[in-house]
Amino acid sequence: MTFATLGLIEPLLRALETLGYQTPTPVQAQAIPAVLAGRDLMAAAQTGTGKTAAFAVPLLQLLTMEGPKVAANSARALILCPTRELAEQVHASVAEYAQHLPLTTYAVYGGVSINPQMMRLRKGVDILVATPGRLIDLFRQNALKLNQLQTLVLDEADRMLDLGFSEELANIYRMLPKKRQTLLFSATFSDEIRTLAGQMLNDPLSIEVSPRNVAANTVKQWVVPVDKKRKAELFVHLMRKGRWKQVLVFAKTRNGVDALVDKLQGLGINADGIHGDKPQATRQRVLDRFKSSDVQILIATDVAARGLDIEDLPLVVNFDLPIVAEDYIHRIGRTGRAGNTGEAISLVCADEVNMLSAIEMLTRQTLIRKMEADFEPEHRVPDTDASGQVVKKPKKPKKPKTSGGGGKRNLGKWVDSGEVAPAEPSIKPVRKVPVFNTGPRKKK
């Protein structure tokens, strides 16, 4: 199958050819004809599957072929994204696909001055990429009207809910014209996403390109058990041993990011970090420097790194496991993209065993563990598997105190020195369901 057989117009085919896209990815093959036919869409596709082109390319074609010229302070299509970085990235892709078309594109998001955005919107824009909060601000200040809107795209909808944007989405929903096309993309389909889809979509075509909730299989994943206090030391050791060149590292908190950046920089390692406390301009600069290989190690929180598309990123390291199991899939989706192979290494300490178990259950796999010599943990990480069970080793029986010879009676069972007590039931279910998307989370 080629892009031409999907019915795309020549200026789009030319743009895709310039970008080196030869054949449509599975999500593109399914989504493009459906969007061109005007259908609503509900697509389960994670980052790296080519989902951006799957919605953007047919959308550009529809906007070129149909509909009136854009009016002042209006947009004909709106793409909502959870983070500024993703909005920038989606906008960059859309602009590339639209390079031979007479359409205008623009991205708006918070963390930067609203005035230039208001000025730019005066002329109207065919495709507007936006984060929810800033979109609402612009709408309330009358800088943007949505009555001309033909198509709404919700990109990474699961993430928008994770980040607590459900109220914003409900507000935006009320601002939209009733007659429109809506395309919803989500890495995973939780019940909340299905509810959202039920409200926003009209008889959608459902597309699922990778098995539900299964991590990208082009990524080699393993775990290195280690004590919490030795994680940084292990990271430096592995980095030197593996001669890592470009690594994206995930830490749980902003403080964690800063602490690791300081530590690595202190050792003369070329590292930098991004998280929600840093101004947008700084985040973008660090990201650009990482993409151009001026920064070797980029340490990020989940929110800041969401949706990053860095070509051929060979390695992702989870310095901390994510609290939300689904974030693991998003994290490792930064590598092994577009058919390349990648590696994802998680440094896991005993405290994180429940998170590890939730990830294994969600991704339906038991992650391989590799002990690193000299870093074997003092606090053992209990065994886990894809069933969601944490297998605690039977405790060694306490030696009975011998008072006056013989063993001590222990609830009716004699335990003598040297004798092994019956093992406690060794399998203890920790959690039946992995933690994911059960409600709005605090914005990071």
Ligand code: AMP
């Ligand atoms: P996405 O899932 O949209 O973030 O895309 C992941 C990566 O795949 C991006 O770098 C795209 O430029 C690339 N890509 C998307 N579609 C294709 C295609 N049909 N052929 C080759 N690369 C593609």
